[in-house]
Amino acid sequence: MARRALFTRRYRPSGSRRTGHGEPLLLIHPFMLSHHSWRPVAERLPQYDVLAVSMPGHYGGPGVSLTARFDDLVDHLEAEMDRHGWDTAHVVGNSLGGWAALELGRRGRARSVTAIAPAGGYDSLTLRDAAMVASFLVAAAGRRPARLTNVLPLLPAVASLGLRAVAHDPRQIVPADARHVIRTALGATHPVRVLLACARSIPAPGIETIPVPVHLVFADKDVVIPPRRYAPYFTDRLPHAKVTTLQGVGHCPQVEVPGLVAEMVHDFVVASTAPVAATA
Template sequence: MRLPSRHRPSPSRRAGAGEPVVLLHPLMLSHHSWRPVVDRLSQGHDVLAPTLPGHWGGPPLPWHRADLDSLVAHVERQMDDAGWATAHLVGNSLGGWLALELARRGRARSVTAIAPGGGHTFFAPRDLLLGLGFAGAATLRRGLRAVNLLPASVPLPPLALVALRTIAPDPAALAPQDVRHLVRASLGASHPLQVILAYARARPARGLEDIDVPVHLVFAEHDVVLPTPTHAPYFTSRLPDAHVTHLTEHGHCPQLSDPDLVVGLVKESIALSGRHLAVAR
């Protein structure tokens, strides 16, 4: 099903001026998941939010390129096109993992990794069930895209509202325009199975010990996608000098439910980077 032109996504968003910041989105979403943060952070920074390959608005991700390197390379090309050798990298979930990998490759000034993916060495039964859920949604997405054609005045189906609880404990805290876009992005992803394969093949995140820029790890108490007790220790044990923040009232995507809070966390990371450079000199 092809959506009307007014619903077709853009491949990226760039706004503002100042020190460069790159925002990397979670699995099955798009750059729009950073909309409220871009609106605020661009008042003082040059902000780039690309959509990753295989996602709604991003380039295709064929089976033979279904690996983490393809996702990382896309972000590097976006940075190169912007003229940025390095930037402050901010990522959520899959995007958090990519931000850490880019830092390992020398492309970061600082990293803010919010509920980063890749933090487990094996798949527990709960992880397998979650993966099957993502895969099932990906397989059925074409038939469900009719939901994307509903006018804003029509309430979303109950199943969509249940799915939103994986993003925020209280979906009512999300802006209506963001809710609609979250549904469109998750159903409109072009190659979600390939992205899931890339994630599964690459885990766990490697080489974290090689990162030499400030890292801010952010975990949420109500994260039902990557629960903090089982996923945070992988990162905190390998990044012992990282600044760690635990959010007590948020779920997997706090940038949507409390963008002001997340902007504050990013600015804190940028300040850490400034102090790091001062000490290095």
Template sequence: MTAPVEGLHRYGVGEPLVLLHGASMSWRAWRPVLDELERHHDVIALTMNGHRGGDPWPDGVRVGVPELADSVCARLDALGVERAHVAGNSLGGWVALELVRRGRALSCVALSPAGTWKRPRDLWRLVQVFRLAAELGGLHAVRRAAVRPRWRHVLLRQVMEHGERVPDHDVEGFFDDLAGATMIGPLLAGARPEDALADFDDLPCPVRVAWAEHDHVVPWARYGAPMLRSVRGADFVRLPGCGHVPMWDDPELVARAVLQVTSPA
């Protein structure tokens, strides 16, 4: 089954698996792993509200992670999906964990999820990183340079180890996604230390937190280690050789990390 909608990719057979992208991205971030995941699951890759191709952010609604989770739940309701396996990267990983809290997840795999930090200054650092990325992504000179694989590797080094592996059309889409993420500004402006991921009393389903070894956006020491306390009982693993958005760095490894949880042998 497939849906020719800009903000939704759906294809495959089996139990539903919802894929949630990171901030300033779209469902297209999952392209490298779709074929493998679709052999095992009815894959539903969503573009979240306020991102390019997704629904616009509703007027008068606070821009925050709980509200993003609300919108994903509403989207699943519209698709007739009560519960599903969920996998998310970065901001999408945080939202995926919130779906666990709401009882909507059969299982969860969070890839370098946002949501925790050691100190308030670590949150402010993260806000500045995303603001700088938005500014650089809007420069035409940066887009032109990214056409060349060598420069593509350098320009995408913050988010992945092997930017040169991203095809030309996906690099163009990467920058289009960055420019089209209208909710990022308000999300960053409203970021508060007290809004961190709340601790789980227990986990109602299997949860894996997979951290990229070379994550320059949310490095483990500052952002991953605190999650050990917040998501007690989760399976914590490392993704060797990968950056913050690991799907392009090692698609086979990422697909395996997900399927080991969603479709264990």
């Protein structure tokens, strides 16, 4: 029984989670994770109507075709917004989700955009980019045998190594959230197809036309999308965006320092809506 702890019946994935009341707030996860990665942040924002969605090809999300493009992932997010009756929302995303958040802003579906360590800023590919893609492919290929053997729960050191791609200090992640990170990474349905979809769409186009307030958030200890290499693509095209660099934090701050992320999201939503409220 213990060997199947990660994938028992009660952990069957859901496609989304909605909590709270107030201004609509859409949360979008990074590559190979799911809407579960936002749980510790969503629980700290009860004053918002929070919707966290799993994208196609991920744990809990629908399938994705071999010929899909990045736009197809964002189309699913728009369809979820429509299903919940949302024309627009404040949108927050991390990594792949950060790119999706910017795209929703470009499409006119966002009231504000917070993009945390956004992907898609590859105007020229380097050897480091190729190595990063190769590491993603290895992780994607290894998820099935790891899931079948449930080896990670038995090898804490291996699990900790994997978590270092997510957090600078994995010890800061609550154990239940760490298990969710592992479970959703192992349970991703079509990560290679998602990578191909993104590769067909890089670099992120048209972000300079986003008409709403944008908050670009980078993490100085990010080993997946180091800000020194990737931030300029976004800051050059969004010169009026607010820019924050989190110190001592890794690629997915929402699981490492959820309290800080919740506070940051709330402050930016308030700042973004204050001028409208003052005019009204």
